[in-house]
Amino acid sequence: MSNLLGFRTLLMKEVLRFWKVSFQTVAAPVVTALLYLLIFSHVLDEHVQVYGQIRYTAFLIPGLVMMSVLQNAFANSSSSLIQSKVTGSLVFVLLPPISYLEFFAAYVLAAAARGVVVGIGVLSVTFWFAPPGMVSPLWVLTFAVLGGAIMGALGVVAGIWAEKFDQLAGFQNFLILPLTMLSGVFYSIHSLPPFWQQVSHFNPVFYMIDGFRYGFFGVSDVAPQVSLAVVTIAFAIVTVFTLALLQRGYKLRN
Amino acid sequence: MGVAVSIQHVEKHFGALKALDGVSLEIAEGEFFGLLGPNGAGKTTLISCLAGLARPDAGKLTVLNRDVVADYRDARRLLGVVPQELVFDPFFTVRETLSIQSGYFGIRNNDAWIDEILANLDLTDKADTNMRRLSGGMKRRVLVAQALVHRPPVIVLDEPTAGVDVELRQGLWQFVRRLNAEGHTIILTTHYLEEAEALCGRIAMLQRGKIVALDSTRNLLQEFSRHTLSLRLVGGAALPPALAALSNGQVEGTWQLRLPDFSAVEQVLAALREAGVAIEDMRLSPPDLEEAFVRVMQRGRAQQ
Numbered sequence: 170m171s172n173l174l175g176f177r178t179l180l181m182k183e184v185l186r187f188w189k190v191s192f193q194t195v196a197a198p199v200v201t202a203l204l205y206l207l208i209f210s211h212v213l214d215e216h217v218q219v220y221g222q223i224r225y226t227a228f229l230i231p232g233l234v235m236m237s238v239l240q241n242a243f244a245n246s247s248s249s250l251i252q253s254k255v256t257g258s259l260v261f262v263l264l265p266p267i268s269y270l271e272f273f274a275a276y277v278l279a280a281a282a283r284g285v286v287v288g289i290g291v292l293s294v295t296f297w298f299a300p301p302g303m304v305s306p307l308w309v310l311t312f313a314v315l316g317g318a319i320m321g322a323l324g325v326v327a328g329i330w331a332e333k334f335d336q337l338a339g340f341q342n343f344l345i346l347p348l349t350m351l352s353g354v355f356y357s358i359h360s361l362p363p364f365w366q367q368v369s370h371f372n373p374v375f376y377m378i379d380g381f382r383y384g385f386f387g388v389s390d391v392a393p394q395v396s397l398a399v400v401t402i403a404f405a406i407v408t409v410f411t412l413a414l415l416q417r418g419y420k421l422r423n
Numbered sequence: 424m425g426v427a428v429s430i431q432h433v434e435k436h437f438g439a440l441k442a443l444d445g446v447s448l449e450i451a452e453g454e455f456f457g458l459l460g461p462n463g464a465g466k467t468t469l470i471s472c473l474a475g476l477a478r479p480d481a482g483k484l485t486v487l488n489r490d491v492v493a494d495y496r497d498a499r500r501l502l503g504v505v506p507q508e509l510v511f512d513p514f515f516t517v518r519e520t521l522s523i524q525s526g527y528f529g530i531r532n533n534d535a536w537i538d539e540i541l542a543n544l545d546l547t548d549k550a551d552t553n554m555r556r557l558s559g560g561m562k563r564r565v566l567v568a569q570a571l572v573h574r575p576p577v578i579v580l581d582e583p584t585a586g587v588d589v590e591l592r593q594g595l596w597q598f599v600r601r602l603n604a605e606g607h608t609i610i611l612t613t614h615y616l617e618e619a620e621a622l623c624g625r626i627a628m629l630q631r632g633k634i635v636a637l638d639s640t641r642n643l644l645q646e647f648s649r650h651t652l653s654l655r656l657v658g659g660a661a662l663p664p665a666l667a668a669l670s671n672g673q674v675e676g677t678w679q680l681r682l683p684d685f686s687a688v689e690q691v692l693a694a695l696r697e698a699g700v701a702i703e704d705m706r707l708s709p710p711d712l713e714e715a716f717v718r719v720m721q722r723g724r725a726q727q
Contacts, residue, residue, distance in 0.1 A: 172496065172528075172529045173529075174526055174529045174530070174531060175526065175527045175528065175529050177526070178523055178526025178527050179526075179527065181523075181526075182523050182526075185514065185515075186514050189514050190514070253512070256510055256511075256512075256513075257506070257508045257510035258510045258511060258512045260476065260506050260508075260510060261510075261512065261523075261524060261527070261569065262527065263475070263476055264474055264475070264476070264499060264502075264504055265499060265524070265527035265528050265573075266495065266496035266497075266499040266500055266527075266528065266529070267527060268496075418478055422475065422476060422477060422478055423437075423477050423478065
């Protein structure tokens with residue numbers, strides 16, 4: 170027995186929640202990404218080429234798009250949960266007959282949806298500076314959705330765990346931000362010293378961005394199949410961990 | 424009448440604190456039941472366990488024979504809870520809030536019932552207003568409406584009138600009484616004992632996670648409270664020694680006598696006549712739940 174309408178309503182509510190304040194949740198990250206592009210492309214476009222003949226600005230665009238997807242997916246589920254926990258309105262979701270699986274799926278899908286919407290926004294305003302092309306939209310979409318879902322699930326974990334906004338900010342600034350910034354958004358890891366190349370291979374976000382970028386250029390630091398495998402395993406691990414917390418009712422039902 | 428709510432040997436700990444210490448009680452269908460106790464007695468914890476907001480460490484709770492853990496979907500569909508805190512989701516209007524809540528319970532096209540609830544709670548003209556723009560009393564009414572969107576046969580009101588003005592309180596009780604008359608089981612927690620006395624047919628009193636009294640309101644009043652005879656004597660005369668046993672002291676020059684029954688009135692008058700004391704003013708007050716509550720709590724503390 171399932172409560173499909175309950176799940177769909179929660180998903181719709183979570184999507185409406187960010188859509189109703191889209192100036193803050195969609196337009197603002199698009200502007201931030203645009204500023205990154207303007208500054209970095211101005212400084213580096215003449216000096217750096219990647220994968221042989223790709224302009225730095227074109228290389229940077231998919232990185233910025235994916236970074237926006239990931240950060241906004243995380244922000245969506247984590248901020249929604251902590252807000253409703255702090256204000257107490259989470260009780261409206263906990264009282265109805267919604268299972269922990271439905272709860273998880275609704276929050277994660279809504280987070281991925283915000284990530285993808287912001288990603289489309291960033292791509293539409295940055296595309297014109299140096300059209301990166303798109304050799305395989307399927308790879309692009311797959312990595313965007315999977316990456317968004319992983320960050321959405323991590324956002325659920327952070328939102329459940331954090332009791333105060335500064336704890337959530339800690340999670341975001343000391344874990345999510347370094348993982349995304351140091352994942353090859355702004356550079357190809359082949360330009361790094363060997364040690365840091367090795368370190369980058371332990372960062373799952375690197376594979377999300379590398380696989381995503383493959384969909385644009387048809388070239389990447391590692392094979393997209395490898396990236397897909399790593400990202401799928403990461404999603405499975407985060408999902409199992411998050412579901413275990415939800416099933417126990419950790420910090421939600423006690 | 425079947426059993427609306429069954430609570431059997433429920434225990435809940437928060438660290439070293441025993442919030443619920445083996446609570447057992449049954450509430451019949453159609454009852455208007457009061458759950459009373461001082462702050463921290465475990466009322467909200469018990470309601471949280473019933474509603475699935477907290478998991479009991481031991482014991483079993485059912486709503487209309489559906490286990491709140493094993494059969495949580497059915498149990499939650501049968502239960503409507505008005506939470507104690509004045510909480511709301513600031514992103515939505517009143518109507519959106521109620522439609523979303525209906526959807527959570529798996530109900531689509533609920534507009535006719537939502538309109539009826541809005542009308543009954545005098546919220547129709549606020550239907551399209553954002554929750555943020557409502558007054559505290561209005562928000563409280565929306566909380567009641569949210570608890571009713573899925574037409575639950577059992578309704579829990581956790582201190583619904585805390586900080587609510589008199590007019591709204593009376594309107595709310597009128598509405599809840601009607602729901603009860605229509606067959607809904609009502610479980611109420613409140614600090615306003617006169618409300619509990621007027622509304623509840625049966626009452627459980629909790630103290631430090633234990634039930635210290637469980638009986639009909641009438642029996643609790645009879646057992647733990649008395650009629651009080653207030654007497655002001657001419658010239659501020661002292662109470663005759665024969666009445667000392669009934670005396671509960673003097674308040675602003677008026678003697679307070681606790682009467683075991685109405686026949687004691689005759690004894691009081693006879694004693695006054697015999698002592699040659701005249702009465703300046705006299706008033707007879709019925710037993711009240713506040714006195715019963717205080718006595719039950721005193722007895723509970725003494726036993727612990």
